[in-house]
Amino acid sequence: MRSLKHWSVVSFLVPTASYAWNMPVGVTDVSGDIYRLHMTIFWICVAIGLLVFGAMFYSLFRYRHAKGAKAAHFHENTLVEVLWTAIPVLILIAMAVPATATLKQMYNPSDADLDVMITGQQWRWRYEYMGENVAFISSLSTPQVQINGEEARGETYLLDVDNPLVLPVNRKVRFLMTSDDVIHSWWVPELAVKQDAVPGFINENWVRINEPGIYRGQCAELCGMDHGFMPVVVHAMEQEAFDKWFAERKAAAEKEISGIDRDWKLAELMERGQATYEAICASCHQPDGGGSPPAFPALAGNEQLIADQAWHLDRVLNGVSGAAMPAFRNTLNPVELAAVVTYTRNAWGNDAGDVVQPLTVQELIAQ
Amino acid sequence: MWRVIKSVLAALIGVQKNQQREEDFSSDKPLAFVIAAIFVALLFVLLLIGVALLAAKV
Structure with a gap:
């Protein structure tokens, strides 16, 4: 139910700091170039659109059937065909030149x-x-x-x-x-x-x-x-x-780094672990540890987790293959890992009562 | 020869006189058109590569 609620909010939300109709000028030289390029091409398109649709609507109106206009039946006009091929090619080339210059700048990360x-x-x-x-x-x-x-x-x-x-x-x-x-x-x-x-x-x-x-x-x-x-x-x-x-x-x-090799107290780890849990774990396992089964199992009251510290550490460090749980061994540092494991073992009524030291985690990662 | 090249170039931009087209299709040497077309297509690709290289350098 919780996840359903989560979703229904998401699908209709528009960020309050919403983006304007047009793209922003931005705060870099490149973003300004992109904006000006965008506007140049936009106005070229507007001019072409006005010209083409203007001619079309004028012809539709001026030579309408009600006025007795008769269609001209001819097969080809090579001059016109060459013109309407050549002019768009020239326009495209004219647009490609500044566009290429901007692209080259965008993709030049040297120096x-x-x-x-x-x-x-x-x-x-x-x-x-x-x-x-x-x-x-x-x-x-x-x-x-x-x-x-x-x-x-x-x-x-x-x-x-x-x-x-x-x-x-x-x-x-x-x-x-x-x-x-x-x-x-x-x-x-x-x-x-x-x-x-x-x-x-x-x-x-x-x-x-x-x-x-x-x-x-x-x-x-x-x-x-x-x-x-x-x-x-x-x-x-x-x-x-x-x-x-x-x-x-x-x-x-x-x-x-220097904090890794000292002995941490339960209270310290709990505090640190709660912060890490809320930033990283809570989006799936929920702030109260209730999870969203079956994809995201509950941690609160999870008997296997409480009983088996080694299993618990393995899940957090190496993830669960085939499931949504990622490996955190390279994402979080040993202090954060030790803290968050200690926290989940002792929060929300979980009563493992043990403390996982950062040094233990570091040794596990090094293996 | 010139007529073959002209027809191939016309095909490249997709504009051709009907009269010219009928003459081409009644020609008894279709191979000439095929070879010329492959040659022109190659030239076009080389031209594009050249333009791209030039653009990358400037």
């Missing part, structure tokens, strides 16, 4: 200042700043009560994430896009980037953002149940602010 790996996952994005040891997962953060219709929708309904992708302005940023499961598409209209993320392939794209700001987009390739629940949010910052954010991220990543 980038920063490389970001974007990985689509059901149903979230993962961002990795290549060679910088900074990587994180970006999940929907619109409150569940808004999705359930129990609270009014916010301004950025379904267009909010917990960890946005942060980029510096006036720097060329290259995107390397791939996917862990099915085909997704990373789309931000203001950046004029809409690129498929295909499992097993790496697609390239790039941006150089001119104005600081928050730019929002969505997954643009139907990818399963929560396709509409994996938005893209990009924060473009001035270089200084970006450097500061980046340093903080790096420090946090280092702290995270």
Whole structure:
């Protein structure tokens, strides 16, 4: 019933921050070029349409049957035929020249200042700043009560994430896009980037953002149940602010790594695990652990899970082949994995009472 | 010879006089048209490759 409700809301929803009739000019040079190209070709089409339909409607009216017009019966007119072949060819060539120039620019990711790996996952994005040891997962953060219709929708309904992708302005940023499961598409209209993320392939794209700001987009390739629940949010910052954010991220990543080999207390893991659970697991297994059987089994009161820690860890780390459960061994870090397993073993009345240490998980992953 | 090439070029853009077409179809050497057509098609492909290479370079 819960999932039914979930769906009926989805199918009729239009994001509150809806897109205008026309495509946006955007905030990169390329997006401006694309917009102008689009408008140029649009007006060419309008002119041709007016001319062709004008001539047609004029002829229909002027030479109508009621006025006694007689049809001319002739077989061919080579001159006219050559003209109506040659003129469209010339128009097409004239449009192809600027279009090709823009396309070449769009697909030239060379000389980038920063490389970001974007990985689509059901149903979230993962961002990795290549060679910088900074990587994180970006999940929907619109409150569940808004999705359930129990609270009014916010301004950025379904267009909010917990960890946005942060980029510096006036720097060329290259995107390397791939996917862990099915085909997704990373789309931000203001950046004029809409690129498929295909499992097993790496697609390239790039941006150089001119104005600081928050730019929002969505997954643009139907990818399963929560396709509409994996938005893209990009924060473009001035270089200084970006450097500061980046340093903080790096420090946090280092702290995270150093946290692996110490002994964690149950309360710490529970707190950490709840945050991870709500960001990653709750979309299928539900915030109360009730699941949506049969596809997504309940975790609350799951006897096998409570009784068998090794089995539980194996499911989370390696996934379940043939089922919707993905492997999280490379998606989450050992601390998050240990925390979320500990949390699910001890939340909602589950009474396993044991603690899974990050070090144990790291050893399991290394095997 | 020139007539064959002219007909092939006309076929390429899809415009031909009916009178010319009838003459072509009553010709007793269809092979000449086939060979000329393959040759012109090849030239067209090469032309496109050339344009694409030029566009990639500029």
